[in-house]
Amino acid sequence: MLKSFIAQSWQCLTEQRLWQFAIFILKRCQQLHLFQVSSSLTFTTLLALVPFFTIALTVISAFPMFEGITRQFQDFITDNLVPQASYTIINEYVFGFLDNASKLTTIGIIMLVASAILLINTIETAFNQIWGTTKLRPWHTRLLVYWALLTLGPVILGLTISQLGRLTKQSIFALHYPTWALLLQVSISILVNMILLWLMYRVVPSRYVPAKHALVGALWSAVILEIAKRIFSSYFGHVGNYQVIYGAFAAVPLFLVWINVLWAILLSGAILTNALSYWKGDAFHRHTGQHGRFDDILKILILLAQAHDEGKILPTRSFRNHINMGYDELTDMLEQLQHYDYVARDNDGWLLKTNPQNIDLRAIFELFVYRPHDNQQDQIGQMVQNFMQPSMETLNMSLADFMKHSKVPTTIV
CATH class of the missing domain: 1.10.10.10 (Winged helix-like DNA-binding domain superfamily/Winged helix DNA-binding domain)
Incomplete structure (x- = not known):
């Protein structure tokens, strides 16, 4: 079995099939204006970030098993989705706004939910552009999908965070084996992000997406996201120009850049997920x-x-x-x-x-x-x-x- 796999892989490389497929994906990124779309999503994210996290925390708090997990949720978001250079704006500003969510009126809550739905609708529009469809689901179906993402996503996060908390408390090897502890943290971060991205790539597009294709795209995005997060933190952690120029507001432009990078990575995973259906039979060689x-x-x-x-x-x-x-x-x-x-x-x-x-x-x-x-x-x-x-x-x-x-x-x- 192993020899057969190695032989097939070598044959693919010698025939330059992988390189041709990679070029096919890059051309699709160019045709779909990847970076322009990621910039558009960055703006929408800024408007909907606080409402989205507020709903997530509200859903998590509704389950008794997740009681007292709010602080862990905030730590999880900053540790897994945000580089260290942007910790300040998330912890002090975004999560600071969440403390005022309990003071909202009914109209305020409705606007909060509408803002979160706006973000998912924008993501769906971008994904449908990638999958080449203009035919949207009926409104009632779309609302069900949106609500599933707004509820199931936080529940999955809550389960993950609670299990991570237990693992951290019950294990002592982190003190004696910091390298293995770091490797475990990175692996769990990739796994959780992969699960959430798989759900997004599988459910959001208005077309059929094979589960295995969504899994490959989610794995790609999760790994690249982890690498980008560490490169981003390392680079801006050693470059003080932003701190000198912007002072106390240095975290703001860094956060904007990171959100743009984040969406570029997520969209590249979506493009890969879509392109995988062209792999079989070398369909990517065909001209549309x-x-x-x-x-x-x-x-x-x-x-x-x-x-x-x-x-x-x-x-x-x-x-x-x-x-x-x-x-x-x-x-x-x-x-x-x-x-x-x-x-x-x-x-x-x-x-x-x-x-x-x-x-x-x-x-x-x-x-x-x-x-x-x-x-x-x-x-x-x-x-x-x-x-x-x-x-x-x-x-x-x-x-x-x-x-x-x-x-x-x-x-x-």
């Missing part, structure tokens, strides 16, 4: 656009027709086993077919809305590739139409006839 579009549409319809004959509904991941494209492109095509009333979607997956005998291939070709026009004044258009006419006439058949005459193999199990 019209090339091969009709072929892919036919493959989708054939798979759905075969499932239709067997009375099955296909989940999104089943298409990826037979069609070499990423989940975002695949879902986009399925949604377009849904728009034209060829397919329907339910909680279990996708299915045909009509009999394969009623699906005309020429109509599909005109919808997705080329549609003739009647403008007699357009000479170039008329010439193209004359060239295309013989090919389009050969498509005057149903999907069922195409499958029958082409002897399409049965691929649905």
Whole structure:
């Protein structure tokens, strides 16, 4: 097993597959304007940071098992998400504001929740841009997702913090083995961040995200976050220019820079998570656009027709086993077919809305590739139409006839 893994890894390196995939990811970062989006999220975070933490602490305090954990929660946030250079602004300003949360009126509480939801909505918008979807979930579904993130996230943090507190109190090896204690702290920090990021990458996008892809993206972001946090603390801890220039406000620009870096890391993990669906079959080599579009549409319809004959509904991941494209492109095509009333979607997956005998291939070709026009004044258009006419006439058949005459193999199990 180990020899086989080493051989496959070496083959990947020699074929430069990993490097090509890395270039593919970097191009996607550039196309999606990673740093501009992270800057936008930085501004939103400043508005919603206090409301978000206030709700988190309120949720944690609602559980008797987490009683007295507020101070540990604050320490956990500063130790795991914030470098030492920004401790001041978190401890003195952000968490200082939380002490006044109990004085809020009903309207104030509503505005508090709205600000926290605004942050998650902005994150969802950024993630949907990465996954290439403009079709949002229904409002009631989105609110359920938002509420789950605002409640489950703090509960997971509370459980983690309480267990860490017990581990710290019950273990004495930290005094005798500081190196191992530091390694344990770093490992737990990475693990907790990875769990929270996995939840974010898995739930927030409005498209199907495989659990293992979200796990890889979360691991990447958690590790890079830990490295960046220590580099950030080390660099600004030894450079006194900010303290000289800004004085008591030196923590503010450092905190802004860190929030920007933090979002760049989290978004890069989201881009990696999305790009992993292109790894199988080297789908990242394909160029997006019209090339091969009709072929892919036919493959989708054939798979759905075969499932239709067997009375099955296909989940999104089943298409990826037979069609070499990423989940975002695949879902986009399925949604377009849904728009034209060829397919329907339910909680279990996708299915045909009509009999394969009623699906005309020429109509599909005109919808997705080329549609003739009647403008007699357009000479170039008329010439193209004359060239295309013989090919389009050969498509005057149903999907069922195409499958029958082409002897399409049965691929649905």
